[in-house]
Amino acid sequence: MSTDRAAQADRHLWGHFARHGPGVTPPIIVRGDGVTIWDDHGRRYLDGLSGLFVVQAGHGRAELAEAAARQAGQLAYFPLWSYATPPAIELAERIAHYAPGDLNRVFFTTGGGEAVESAWKLAKQYFKLTGKPGKHKVVSRAVAYHGTPQGALAITGLPMFKAPFEPLTPGGFRVPNTNFYRAPAPYRDDEKAFGRYCADRIAETIEFEGPDTVAAVVLEPVQNAGGCIPPPPGYFERVREICDTYDVLLISDEVICAFGRIGSMFACDDFGYQPDIITCAKGLTSGYAPLGAMIATDRLFEPFADGKTVFPHGYTFGGHPVSAAVALANLDIFEREGLNDRVRTLSPLLRATLERLYELPIVGDVRGEGYFFAVELVQDKAGRQPFSAEESARLVAHLNRALLDAGLYCRADNRGDTVVQVAPPLISGPAEFDAMHDILRTVLKDAPNHV
Numbered sequence: 001m002s003t004d005r006a007a008q009a010d011r012h013l014w015g016h017f018a019r020h021g022p023g024v025t026p027p028i029i030v031r032g033d034g035v036t037i038w039d040d041h042g043r044r045y046l047d048g049l050s051g052l053f054v055v056q057a058g059h060g061r062a063e064l065a066e067a068a069a070r071q072a073g074q075l076a077y078f079p080l081w082s083y084a085t086p087p088a089i090e091l092a093e094r095i096a097h098y099a100p101g102d103l104n105r106v107f108f109t110t111g112g113g114e115a116v117e118s119a120w121k122l123a124k125q126y127f128k129l130t131g132k133p134g135k136h137k138v139v140s141r142a143v144a145y146h147g148t149p150q151g152a153l154a155i156t157g158l159p160m161f162k163a164p165f166e167p168l169t170p171g172g173f174r175v176p177n178t179n180f181y182r183a184p185a186p187y188r189d190d191e192k193a194f195g196r197y198c199a200d201r202i203a204e205t206i207e208f209e210g211p212d213t214v215a216a217v218v219l220e221p222v223q224n225a226g227g228c229i230p231p232p233p234g235y236f237e238r239v240r241e242i243c244d245t246y247d248v249l250l251i252s253d254e255v256i257c258a259f260g261r262i263g264s265m266f267a268c269d270d271f272g273y274q275p276d277i278i279t280c281a282k283g284l285t286s287g288y289a290p291l292g293a294m295i296a297t298d299r300l301f302e303p304f305a306d307g308k309t310v311f312p313h314g315y316t317f318g319g320h321p322v323s324a325a326v327a328l329a330n331l332d333i334f335e336r337e338g339l340n341d342r343v344r345t346l347s348p349l350l351r352a353t354l355e356r357l358y359e360l361p362i363v364g365d366v367r368g369e370g371y372f373f374a375v376e377l378v379q380d381k382a383g384r385q386p387f388s389a390e391e392s393a394r395l396v397a398h399l400n401r402a403l404l405d406a407g408l409y410c411r412a413d414n415r416g417d418t419v420v421q422v423a424p425p426l427i428s429g430p431a432e433f434d435a436m437h438d439i440l441r442t443v444l445k446d447a448p449n450h451v
Contacts (some may be wrong), residue, residue, distance in 0.1 A: 005026060006025045006028065006141065013392075015177060027039050028405065029057075031060075032059025034425075035047055035058060035427065037265070043358065045404065046409065048410035049410045049411050050283075050423050050426075053372070054282040055259050056259055056339065056426045057330055057427065059425075061286070061288070064285075064330060067326050069327035069331035070325065076322065078321060081193050081314055088324045089327045090328060092106035093240075096295070097135040099278060099295050100266065103295045104297070104301075105295065106293050107295075107296065107300040107318075107406030108315075108318040108319030109281070109290070109291075109294065109315055110174070110320070111290055112281035113147025113152045114315060116149075117147065117149045118217070118313060119149050119216070119296075123135075123249050123277070124136050124215055132196025135214060137214045137215060138172050139175055139214060139217045140157055140173055140217070142174050142176055142177050142227075144158075144177060144219075144225070145161075146218060150168055151169045152176065154168040175198070176197075177196060177198070177223055177232070178223070178418070179226055181384065182365065182384075184197075195231065195233060197228075199238035199284060201448065202239060202242050202437040203246075204241045215220035216250070216276075217243055219236075219239065219268065220252075220254070220256065221262060222267065222369050222370075222372055224421075226416030227367065228369070228373055228419075236268075243384070249276040249300075250275045250277075251276065251277040252268045253279045254267050254278050254280045257370075258282075259282070259334070259371070260343050261370050262369050262372060266280070266299065270370070276299075277296050278294070278295040284330070286396055289323035299434060332375065338442070339426040342427075344415060350433050351370060353433040354440075356365045356441075360445055363375055363377065364378035366414045372420075372423045373421070373422050375444075376417055376418065377417075387418050391451045395414075395451050398450035399450075400412045403440070403443050406439045410422045420440065
Protein backbone atom coordinates (compact mmCIF):
# COMPACT_ATOMS: atom_id res chain seq x y z
CA MET A 1 0.00 0.00 0.00
CA SER A 2 1.16 3.54 -0.71
CA THR A 3 2.50 5.67 2.14
CA ASP A 4 1.98 8.88 0.17
CA ARG A 5 -1.15 10.34 1.75
CA ALA A 6 -1.81 12.76 -1.08
CA ALA A 7 -1.62 9.93 -3.60
CA GLN A 8 -3.88 7.78 -1.43
CA ALA A 9 -6.41 10.58 -1.17
CA ASP A 10 -6.33 11.22 -4.91
CA ARG A 11 -6.90 7.54 -5.63
CA HIS A 12 -9.43 6.50 -3.00
CA LEU A 13 -10.99 9.34 -0.98
CA TRP A 14 -14.25 10.82 -2.26
CA GLY A 15 -14.57 14.21 -0.62
CA HIS A 16 -17.83 15.85 0.37
CA PHE A 17 -18.97 18.78 -1.80
CA ALA A 18 -15.50 18.50 -3.36
CA ARG A 19 -13.98 18.76 -6.81
CA HIS A 20 -11.72 15.94 -8.01
CA GLY A 21 -9.34 15.55 -10.91
CA PRO A 22 -5.80 16.17 -12.09
CA GLY A 23 -4.02 18.70 -9.92
CA VAL A 24 -6.79 18.74 -7.28
CA THR A 25 -5.48 17.39 -3.97
CA PRO A 26 -7.12 18.35 -0.68
CA PRO A 27 -5.06 19.88 2.12
CA ILE A 28 -4.46 17.14 4.69
CA ILE A 29 -5.07 18.30 8.26
CA VAL A 30 -3.31 16.13 10.83
CA ARG A 31 -3.54 17.86 14.20
CA GLY A 32 -5.45 20.44 16.19
CA ASP A 33 -4.84 22.23 19.47
CA GLY A 34 -7.00 25.01 20.85
CA VAL A 35 -7.76 27.35 17.94
CA THR A 36 -4.92 26.06 15.74
CA ILE A 37 -4.75 23.27 13.15
CA TRP A 38 -1.72 21.85 11.32
CA ASP A 39 -1.38 20.19 7.93
CA ASP A 40 0.86 17.28 6.96
CA HIS A 41 3.63 19.69 5.94
CA GLY A 42 3.75 21.26 9.40
CA ARG A 43 2.04 24.49 8.37
CA ARG A 44 -0.23 25.96 11.02
CA TYR A 45 -3.54 27.76 10.53
CA LEU A 46 -5.98 29.63 12.71
CA ASP A 47 -9.23 27.68 12.64
CA GLY A 48 -11.63 30.50 11.85
CA LEU A 49 -14.57 28.20 11.09
CA SER A 50 -14.46 25.73 14.01
CA GLY A 51 -13.96 22.93 11.49
CA LEU A 52 -17.44 23.38 10.05
CA PHE A 53 -19.18 25.41 12.79
CA VAL A 54 -18.51 22.44 15.09
CA VAL A 55 -15.47 22.65 17.39
CA GLN A 56 -16.99 24.94 20.02
CA ALA A 57 -14.65 23.93 22.85
CA GLY A 58 -11.53 23.98 20.68
CA HIS A 59 -9.23 21.25 19.43
CA GLY A 60 -7.16 18.85 21.51
CA ARG A 61 -9.40 18.52 24.57
CA ALA A 62 -7.97 15.46 26.30
CA GLU A 63 -10.97 15.08 28.61
CA LEU A 64 -13.28 14.58 25.63
CA ALA A 65 -11.04 11.88 24.19
CA GLU A 66 -10.85 10.29 27.64
CA ALA A 67 -14.64 10.34 27.99
CA ALA A 68 -14.90 8.48 24.68
CA ALA A 69 -12.32 5.91 25.75
CA ARG A 70 -14.00 5.28 29.12
CA GLN A 71 -17.38 4.72 27.53
CA ALA A 72 -15.97 2.50 24.78
CA GLY A 73 -14.30 0.40 27.45
CA GLN A 74 -17.57 -0.04 29.34
CA LEU A 75 -20.14 -0.24 26.52
CA ALA A 76 -18.94 0.58 23.03
CA TYR A 77 -22.29 0.23 21.30
CA PHE A 78 -25.92 -0.58 21.78
CA PRO A 79 -28.92 0.71 19.79
CA LEU A 80 -31.83 2.77 21.05
CA TRP A 81 -34.30 0.57 19.16
CA SER A 82 -36.56 -0.26 22.15
CA TYR A 83 -33.50 -0.23 24.43
CA ALA A 84 -31.68 2.54 26.29
CA THR A 85 -28.18 3.25 27.54
CA PRO A 86 -27.14 5.37 30.53
CA PRO A 87 -25.30 8.02 28.45
CA ALA A 88 -28.30 8.49 26.14
CA ILE A 89 -30.70 8.75 29.08
CA GLU A 90 -28.53 11.27 30.91
CA LEU A 91 -27.91 13.34 27.81
CA ALA A 92 -31.60 13.42 26.85
CA GLU A 93 -32.47 14.73 30.31
CA ARG A 94 -29.73 17.34 30.15
CA ILE A 95 -30.73 18.58 26.70
CA ALA A 96 -34.36 18.80 27.83
CA HIS A 97 -33.20 20.84 30.81
CA TYR A 98 -31.49 23.35 28.52
CA ALA A 99 -34.32 23.51 25.98
CA PRO A 100 -37.05 26.13 26.43
CA GLY A 101 -40.64 25.45 27.41
CA ASP A 102 -41.90 21.88 27.18
CA LEU A 103 -39.33 20.66 24.64
CA ASN A 104 -38.77 17.55 26.73
CA ARG A 105 -38.49 14.68 24.24
CA VAL A 106 -35.10 14.03 22.61
CA PHE A 107 -34.72 11.78 19.55
CA PHE A 108 -31.06 11.15 18.72
CA THR A 109 -29.55 11.02 15.24
CA THR A 110 -25.95 10.97 13.99
CA GLY A 111 -26.00 14.46 12.46
CA GLY A 112 -27.92 17.54 11.45
CA GLY A 113 -29.43 16.45 8.16
CA GLU A 114 -30.87 13.38 9.87
CA ALA A 115 -32.31 15.59 12.59
CA VAL A 116 -34.12 17.72 10.01
CA GLU A 117 -35.33 14.60 8.20
CA SER A 118 -36.63 13.26 11.51
CA ALA A 119 -38.44 16.50 12.28
CA TRP A 120 -40.34 16.52 8.99
CA LYS A 121 -41.31 12.86 9.40
CA LEU A 122 -42.53 13.54 12.93
CA ALA A 123 -44.59 16.51 11.75
CA LYS A 124 -46.28 14.39 9.07
CA GLN A 125 -47.07 11.51 11.41
CA TYR A 126 -48.22 13.77 14.23
CA PHE A 127 -50.89 15.36 12.06
CA LYS A 128 -51.99 11.96 10.75
CA LEU A 129 -52.42 10.77 14.33
CA THR A 130 -54.36 13.88 15.35
CA GLY A 131 -56.92 13.91 12.58
CA LYS A 132 -55.27 16.21 10.03
CA PRO A 133 -53.72 13.75 7.55
CA GLY A 134 -53.46 16.28 4.71
CA LYS A 135 -50.89 18.41 6.52
CA HIS A 136 -47.54 17.39 5.02
CA LYS A 137 -45.94 20.40 3.32
CA VAL A 138 -43.03 22.44 4.67
CA VAL A 139 -42.19 26.12 4.20
CA SER A 140 -38.55 27.23 4.37
CA ARG A 141 -36.46 30.14 3.11
CA ALA A 142 -34.68 30.91 -0.12
CA VAL A 143 -30.97 30.03 -0.14
CA ALA A 144 -31.27 28.20 3.21
CA TYR A 145 -29.42 24.90 3.62
CA HIS A 146 -31.02 22.18 5.75
CA GLY A 147 -29.14 19.01 4.79
CA THR A 148 -28.62 16.40 2.11
CA PRO A 149 -31.11 13.55 2.77
CA GLN A 150 -33.97 13.56 0.28
CA GLY A 151 -36.42 15.15 2.70
CA ALA A 152 -34.01 17.70 4.13
CA LEU A 153 -32.87 18.51 0.59
CA ALA A 154 -36.47 19.22 -0.41
CA ILE A 155 -36.56 21.75 2.45
CA THR A 156 -33.25 23.29 1.34
CA GLY A 157 -33.55 26.47 -0.73
CA LEU A 158 -30.50 26.01 -2.98
CA PRO A 159 -31.50 24.82 -6.48
CA MET A 160 -27.91 23.96 -7.47
CA PHE A 161 -27.73 21.28 -4.78
CA LYS A 162 -31.15 19.87 -5.60
CA ALA A 163 -31.05 19.59 -9.39
CA PRO A 164 -28.82 16.47 -9.59
CA PHE A 165 -31.21 14.50 -7.36
CA GLU A 166 -34.61 15.47 -8.71
CA PRO A 167 -37.36 14.49 -8.40
CA LEU A 168 -37.13 15.20 -4.68
CA THR A 169 -39.54 14.44 -1.88
CA PRO A 170 -42.59 16.59 -2.73
CA GLY A 171 -43.87 19.27 -0.41
CA GLY A 172 -41.12 21.86 0.04
CA PHE A 173 -41.95 25.54 -0.58
CA ARG A 174 -39.81 28.67 -0.33
CA VAL A 175 -40.28 32.19 1.03
CA PRO A 176 -37.83 35.15 1.11
CA ASN A 177 -34.99 35.13 3.61
CA THR A 178 -34.21 38.05 5.92
CA ASN A 179 -31.05 39.49 4.36
CA PHE A 180 -31.65 43.15 5.22
CA TYR A 181 -28.69 44.24 3.10
CA ARG A 182 -30.65 42.99 0.07
CA ALA A 183 -34.06 44.23 1.24
CA PRO A 184 -36.39 45.63 -1.46
CA ALA A 185 -36.33 49.42 -1.72
CA PRO A 186 -39.54 50.07 0.27
CA TYR A 187 -38.01 48.31 3.32
CA ARG A 188 -34.33 49.22 3.03
CA ASP A 189 -34.46 51.79 5.82
CA ASP A 190 -36.83 49.97 8.19
CA GLU A 191 -35.53 46.64 9.47
CA LYS A 192 -38.60 45.84 11.53
CA ALA A 193 -40.94 46.50 8.59
CA PHE A 194 -38.72 44.26 6.45
CA GLY A 195 -38.99 41.51 9.03
CA ARG A 196 -42.76 41.82 9.02
CA TYR A 197 -42.75 41.69 5.21
CA CYS A 198 -40.68 38.48 5.22
CA ALA A 199 -42.79 36.82 7.92
CA ASP A 200 -46.01 37.69 6.14
CA ARG A 201 -44.78 35.88 3.06
CA ILE A 202 -44.95 32.71 5.18
CA ALA A 203 -48.63 33.36 5.94
CA GLU A 204 -49.22 34.11 2.27
CA THR A 205 -47.65 30.80 1.23
CA ILE A 206 -49.65 28.84 3.80
CA GLU A 207 -52.84 30.44 2.53
CA PHE A 208 -51.93 29.77 -1.09
CA GLU A 209 -51.04 26.13 -0.52
CA GLY A 210 -53.96 25.61 1.87
CA PRO A 211 -53.58 25.59 5.67
CA ASP A 212 -54.89 22.03 5.78
CA THR A 213 -51.87 20.89 3.72
CA VAL A 214 -49.00 22.67 5.54
CA ALA A 215 -47.36 20.86 8.45
CA ALA A 216 -44.32 22.95 9.36
CA VAL A 217 -42.16 26.01 8.88
CA VAL A 218 -38.42 25.31 9.10
CA LEU A 219 -36.10 28.25 9.90
CA GLU A 220 -32.58 28.71 11.21
CA PRO A 221 -32.27 31.37 13.94
CA VAL A 222 -29.41 32.88 11.89
CA GLN A 223 -29.40 31.58 8.32
CA ASN A 224 -26.08 30.11 7.30
CA ALA A 225 -26.21 29.92 3.49
CA GLY A 226 -26.20 33.39 2.00
CA GLY A 227 -23.92 34.54 4.80
CA CYS A 228 -24.97 34.55 8.47
CA ILE A 229 -28.33 36.26 7.94
CA PRO A 230 -29.87 37.36 11.27
CA PRO A 231 -33.59 37.82 11.90
CA PRO A 232 -34.95 41.39 11.94
CA PRO A 233 -36.59 42.60 15.16
CA GLY A 234 -40.04 41.10 15.61
CA TYR A 235 -39.58 38.51 12.85
CA PHE A 236 -39.83 35.37 14.95
CA GLU A 237 -42.61 36.83 17.09
CA ARG A 238 -44.68 37.24 13.93
CA VAL A 239 -43.70 33.78 12.61
CA ARG A 240 -44.81 32.17 15.87
CA GLU A 241 -48.11 34.01 15.61
CA ILE A 242 -48.60 32.77 12.04
CA CYS A 243 -47.81 29.17 12.97
CA ASP A 244 -50.29 29.29 15.86
CA THR A 245 -52.99 30.77 13.63
CA TYR A 246 -52.71 28.01 11.03
CA ASP A 247 -51.80 25.10 13.37
CA VAL A 248 -48.40 24.75 11.73
CA LEU A 249 -45.34 23.51 13.61
CA LEU A 250 -42.36 25.86 13.96
CA ILE A 251 -39.10 23.92 13.57
CA SER A 252 -35.98 25.79 14.69
CA ASP A 253 -33.08 24.32 12.73
CA GLU A 254 -30.19 24.95 15.12
CA VAL A 255 -27.69 22.51 13.68
CA ILE A 256 -25.21 25.41 13.52
CA CYS A 257 -26.66 27.93 15.96
CA ALA A 258 -27.16 25.76 19.06
CA PHE A 259 -24.59 25.18 21.79
CA GLY A 260 -23.12 28.61 22.16
CA ARG A 261 -22.62 29.68 18.56
CA ILE A 262 -25.00 32.60 19.12
CA GLY A 263 -24.57 32.81 22.90
CA SER A 264 -27.04 30.37 24.46
CA MET A 265 -27.47 26.62 24.46
CA PHE A 266 -30.33 27.15 22.01
CA ALA A 267 -30.47 30.22 19.80
CA CYS A 268 -34.27 30.44 19.93
CA ASP A 269 -33.66 31.77 23.45
CA ASP A 270 -31.38 34.47 22.02
CA PHE A 271 -34.21 35.69 19.80
CA GLY A 272 -37.09 35.09 22.18
CA TYR A 273 -39.25 32.51 20.41
CA GLN A 274 -40.62 29.12 21.37
CA PRO A 275 -40.42 26.45 18.66
CA ASP A 276 -42.30 23.16 18.55
CA ILE A 277 -39.19 21.24 17.44
CA ILE A 278 -35.47 22.01 17.60
CA THR A 279 -32.94 20.23 15.41
CA CYS A 280 -29.30 20.30 16.51
CA ALA A 281 -25.94 18.56 16.02
CA LYS A 282 -22.43 19.98 15.40
CA GLY A 283 -21.52 21.76 18.66
CA LEU A 284 -23.29 19.18 20.83
CA THR A 285 -20.04 17.18 20.96
CA SER A 286 -17.69 19.90 19.66
CA GLY A 287 -17.05 17.43 16.84
CA TYR A 288 -15.26 14.85 18.97
CA ALA A 289 -17.90 12.27 17.98
CA PRO A 290 -20.85 12.39 15.57
CA LEU A 291 -24.24 13.12 17.14
CA GLY A 292 -27.42 15.03 16.36
CA ALA A 293 -30.84 15.38 17.95
CA MET A 294 -34.43 16.32 17.29
CA ILE A 295 -36.10 17.82 20.35
CA ALA A 296 -39.89 17.84 20.44
CA THR A 297 -42.55 19.20 22.77
CA ASP A 298 -44.61 17.04 25.09
CA ARG A 299 -47.63 17.83 22.91
CA LEU A 300 -45.99 16.24 19.87
CA PHE A 301 -44.99 13.16 21.85
CA GLU A 302 -48.39 12.63 23.42
CA PRO A 303 -49.93 10.55 20.55
CA PHE A 304 -46.99 8.13 20.86
CA ALA A 305 -47.42 7.58 24.61
CA ASP A 306 -50.33 5.13 24.40
CA GLY A 307 -48.29 1.97 24.67
CA LYS A 308 -48.82 0.91 21.07
CA THR A 309 -48.16 3.76 18.60
CA VAL A 310 -44.60 3.81 17.21
CA PHE A 311 -42.59 6.48 15.40
CA PRO A 312 -41.22 4.05 12.76
CA HIS A 313 -37.94 5.83 12.25
CA GLY A 314 -34.40 5.51 13.58
CA TYR A 315 -30.67 5.22 12.91
CA THR A 316 -28.24 2.46 13.80
CA PHE A 317 -25.79 4.91 15.36
CA GLY A 318 -28.28 7.50 16.63
CA GLY A 319 -27.51 8.27 20.27
CA HIS A 320 -24.35 6.12 20.13
CA PRO A 321 -23.19 5.65 23.75
CA VAL A 322 -19.66 6.90 23.01
CA SER A 323 -21.01 10.02 21.29
CA ALA A 324 -23.46 10.65 24.14
CA ALA A 325 -20.68 10.33 26.72
CA VAL A 326 -18.57 12.82 24.75
CA ALA A 327 -21.52 15.22 24.56
CA LEU A 328 -21.98 15.11 28.33
CA ALA A 329 -18.30 15.88 28.87
CA ASN A 330 -18.49 18.67 26.30
CA LEU A 331 -21.46 20.25 28.08
CA ASP A 332 -19.50 20.05 31.32
CA ILE A 333 -16.83 22.21 29.65
CA PHE A 334 -19.51 24.71 28.56
CA GLU A 335 -20.70 25.09 32.14
CA ARG A 336 -17.31 25.03 33.84
CA GLU A 337 -15.71 27.55 31.47
CA GLY A 338 -18.78 29.71 30.87
CA LEU A 339 -18.53 29.48 27.08
CA ASN A 340 -21.99 30.92 26.44
CA ASP A 341 -21.24 33.93 28.64
CA ARG A 342 -17.94 34.32 26.84
CA VAL A 343 -19.67 34.51 23.47
CA ARG A 344 -22.23 37.05 24.70
CA THR A 345 -19.48 39.18 26.24
CA LEU A 346 -17.02 39.11 23.33
CA SER A 347 -19.37 39.05 20.35
CA PRO A 348 -19.57 42.88 20.17
CA LEU A 349 -15.77 43.00 19.96
CA LEU A 350 -15.72 40.40 17.18
CA ARG A 351 -18.31 42.44 15.28
CA ALA A 352 -16.41 45.69 15.78
CA THR A 353 -13.15 44.06 14.69
CA LEU A 354 -14.70 42.77 11.48
CA GLU A 355 -16.45 46.08 10.82
CA ARG A 356 -13.02 47.68 10.42
CA LEU A 357 -13.03 45.91 7.06
CA TYR A 358 -15.63 48.40 5.84
CA GLU A 359 -12.64 50.56 4.96
CA LEU A 360 -12.05 48.27 1.96
CA PRO A 361 -14.01 49.08 -1.22
CA ILE A 362 -14.90 45.42 -1.77
CA VAL A 363 -16.68 45.04 1.59
CA GLY A 364 -20.38 45.80 1.36
CA ASP A 365 -21.79 44.32 4.56
CA VAL A 366 -20.71 42.74 7.83
CA ARG A 367 -23.47 40.76 9.55
CA GLY A 368 -24.10 37.98 12.00
CA GLU A 369 -24.54 37.25 15.69
CA GLY A 370 -22.53 35.62 18.45
CA TYR A 371 -19.43 33.97 17.01
CA PHE A 372 -21.04 33.59 13.58
CA PHE A 373 -20.32 36.36 11.05
CA ALA A 374 -20.11 36.98 7.33
CA VAL A 375 -18.46 39.69 5.26
CA GLU A 376 -20.35 40.26 1.99
CA LEU A 377 -18.21 41.29 -0.96
CA VAL A 378 -19.50 43.59 -3.69
CA GLN A 379 -18.38 44.96 -7.00
CA ASP A 380 -19.71 48.44 -6.24
CA LYS A 381 -20.25 49.46 -2.63
CA ALA A 382 -22.39 52.54 -3.32
CA GLY A 383 -24.85 50.58 -5.47
CA ARG A 384 -24.53 47.30 -3.54
CA GLN A 385 -23.74 45.68 -6.89
CA PRO A 386 -22.94 41.98 -6.52
CA PHE A 387 -20.43 40.12 -8.62
CA SER A 388 -21.65 38.13 -11.60
CA ALA A 389 -21.78 34.36 -11.24
CA GLU A 390 -18.56 33.94 -13.20
CA GLU A 391 -16.76 36.68 -11.28
CA SER A 392 -17.96 35.27 -7.96
CA ALA A 393 -16.76 31.76 -8.83
CA ARG A 394 -13.28 33.06 -9.65
CA LEU A 395 -13.20 35.23 -6.54
CA VAL A 396 -14.32 32.48 -4.17
CA ALA A 397 -11.78 30.02 -5.58
CA HIS A 398 -9.01 32.59 -5.15
CA LEU A 399 -10.06 33.60 -1.64
CA ASN A 400 -10.20 30.07 -0.26
CA ARG A 401 -6.65 29.44 -1.50
CA ALA A 402 -5.27 32.82 -0.50
CA LEU A 403 -6.78 32.84 2.99
CA LEU A 404 -5.42 29.38 3.73
CA ASP A 405 -2.00 30.32 2.34
CA ALA A 406 -2.05 33.33 4.66
CA GLY A 407 -2.75 31.11 7.67
CA LEU A 408 -6.51 31.39 8.11
CA TYR A 409 -8.95 28.55 7.60
CA CYS A 410 -12.42 30.04 7.05
CA ARG A 411 -14.94 29.95 4.21
CA ALA A 412 -15.47 31.99 1.08
CA ASP A 413 -18.87 31.04 -0.29
CA ASN A 414 -21.23 32.04 -3.09
CA ARG A 415 -24.32 29.90 -2.59
CA GLY A 416 -26.11 33.22 -2.28
CA ASP A 417 -24.18 36.44 -2.65
CA THR A 418 -20.39 36.36 -2.32
CA VAL A 419 -19.32 36.19 1.32
CA VAL A 420 -16.48 35.20 3.60
CA GLN A 421 -17.68 33.53 6.80
CA VAL A 422 -15.89 33.30 10.13
CA ALA A 423 -17.04 31.23 13.10
CA PRO A 424 -14.10 30.61 15.41
CA PRO A 425 -14.10 28.21 18.37
CA LEU A 426 -15.87 29.67 21.38
CA ILE A 427 -12.59 29.75 23.31
CA SER A 428 -11.32 32.44 20.90
CA GLY A 429 -10.77 35.99 22.07
CA PRO A 430 -9.32 39.38 21.08
CA ALA A 431 -6.00 37.99 19.86
CA GLU A 432 -7.75 35.61 17.45
CA PHE A 433 -10.16 38.33 16.33
CA ASP A 434 -7.25 40.59 15.45
CA ALA A 435 -5.41 37.80 13.65
CA MET A 436 -8.48 36.99 11.54
CA HIS A 437 -8.97 40.67 10.74
CA ASP A 438 -5.37 41.20 9.70
CA ILE A 439 -5.36 38.23 7.32
CA LEU A 440 -8.77 39.12 5.91
CA ARG A 441 -7.69 42.70 5.33
CA THR A 442 -4.53 41.70 3.49
CA VAL A 443 -6.26 39.12 1.29
CA LEU A 444 -9.40 41.20 0.59
CA LYS A 445 -7.35 44.25 -0.27
CA ASP A 446 -5.78 42.26 -3.10
CA ALA A 447 -8.99 40.40 -4.05
CA PRO A 448 -10.21 42.78 -6.82
CA ASN A 449 -7.13 41.76 -8.82
CA HIS A 450 -8.46 38.20 -8.98
CA VAL A 451 -12.07 38.71 -10.09
